[in-house]
Amino acid sequence: MYFISTAWGWLTTGLRRLVGLQIPTPGSRSSLPAKDVNFDTAMQVSAFWACARLISETVASLPVVFYRVQGKQRTPDDSHPLYPVLAMKPNRYQTRVDFFMTLVLNLVTWGNAYAQITKNSQGQIISLLPLMSSQMQVRLLSDGAVIYQYTNSAGVNVFAEGSIWHIKIFGNGIIGLSPLGYATNSIAIAQASEDRVSQVFRNGAKPAGVLMVDGALNREQRAEIRASFADLAEGNNDSLIVLDKFMKYEQVSMSPQDIELLQSRRFQVEDIARFMGVPSVLINDTQSTTAWGSGIQQIIEGWYKLGLRPYLENIELSARLNLLPVAERRGWEIELDFDALLRADMLARYQAYQTAINGGFMKPGEARSQEGWSPADGDDQLLVNSTMVPISQAGRPKQTTAGVE
Known part of the structure; x- marks a missing residue:
């Protein structure tokens, strides 16, 4: 599926709404990533994990409240048949918290979240089952209809628009843009930095080097010397090594300090947090701010209003328009109770x-x-x-x- 998406992206560079497969990832890149990036490797980068976890768990912690609307008056009312599904147990596997954590995790990484809608014979929703965004393809038909193709172990399942609850962030209106796809370069640099750090410590923090000998050596002599003095640049042994007077060791690889590895890793935390819309101080980055002083409350409140609130508004309005019958949309509102966060x-x-x-x-x-x-x-x-x-x-x-x- 990734190859198909990439190939289609090459043909449809830019944010366009064309009939056919909708692609949430970039159609072209200004530079090649330092490493290949996918969901599993991205989640091994602590900054990306922390941002995705923070947004997902914060949204999932908010209670779902149903309001009956009469004129300008709103009254909390849990009598709606959708309430026990959305506010308590959306499906046989998950509680409300589990469900929204899965839904929002897909939303903040892939830019799109999907849930399969199951109704009873009376047309009431009895189950909402999240579907993984990485396995979903969205197609726009020539008549304007949207269909969803979901691939799993049983094959490809095709769903009509009314059978899928689709939440998306900004994009072309049919599909949202993927933060994971557009942050690939930044995540790849963070991964490459992690690989370098791991390599350094596996090697006992020893730089690679050249052992110079005053004289010509044959193949057997080279192999013998390489084996004898391998600990100069390899392994974790710190034993004392004595060189003959005609031998000289010279470092050829840069040290972590020379390549400013620590500074690079710190910058990637800020860069990934910027892509995810989270102040870096909220994922325990204390390098560029005094952090836990008088300004932290303002930072948190600012993120609640400018970073988190758009997600909530998106989910709330999408639930109202996609999960409630047309006749009930004016008389009912669905909200994630935001007051507790601003308390x-x-x-x-x-x-x-x-x-x-x-x-x-x-x-x-x-x-x-x-x-x-x-x-x-x-x-x-x-x-x-x-x-x-x-x-x-x-x-x-x-x-x-x-x-x-």
Whole structure:
């Protein structure tokens, strides 16, 4: 499948929407990657793993909430038949958390996530089974219809558009662009750096070199000397080696310091994090920032709003349009509860509640509900600070029903 995708990419360079196979990877490259990259090798790069894991687990941790919409009022309501499927157990194998981790992992690596939709005889969805993006091909037919071809051990299965829940990031509108495909060069450099580090340490951190001899040697003598002095540049033995006066050892390979290997590896962390839309500090990169100081909260909140929120909006709207019947789309909304991520610290929350209650636009019972507490007597009414008066009455005696105070 990779060969077919690559060959098609050569013929369709650029972001185009052509009838036929839709390709999420680059049609051409400015330079050849340092190594071959696929999902398995990419996930062995710690920065790529950390970014994919962070986004997937964060989204999967958010509860799914169904709202019934009546005019401008929204009320949480779990009576919809889709609720137990999407919010609890989407299929026979997975919980909601497992399902969304798989779905989002495919989305952030391949740019597309797919789930097979199964309905009962009444037309209600009873199962959502994730399908691996690497095994899926999307085709646009000449009449505008989209079909999905999924390859597994049983062969090729063809699905109509209504049988697949397809979530995609930005692309040509039919298919999303693959971060894994477009970040190949950066990931390949990181892999090549890892290979070099592994090679250095397997070799006891010894540089390769040349053993120079003052005189001509035959083949047998060369082999004997090479075997005798192999530990100069090979293996982990650090035994003392004595050279004859007519022998001289000269290093020919660069050391890790010479090729700035550590700096290169640090840069690749930032570069991969940039491709994945994650601040590098959130994957434990502390080189270019003071990190866990006063600014980390702003970094996290910024990522929640600019990096994570677009994923959530995408999933929510896609679920509403693809999983709900047309007649129910205006009356129901599906959301991943984002409030828990933006929840302020305890002192800030209490100060906000106090301001809202004193201002008369939040009931004490609503504040208690936000904290998960049971209501108390007198909580279900709006309060107002009685010391507040219109500015035009400032300094005047206070009027009461009995007269002037």
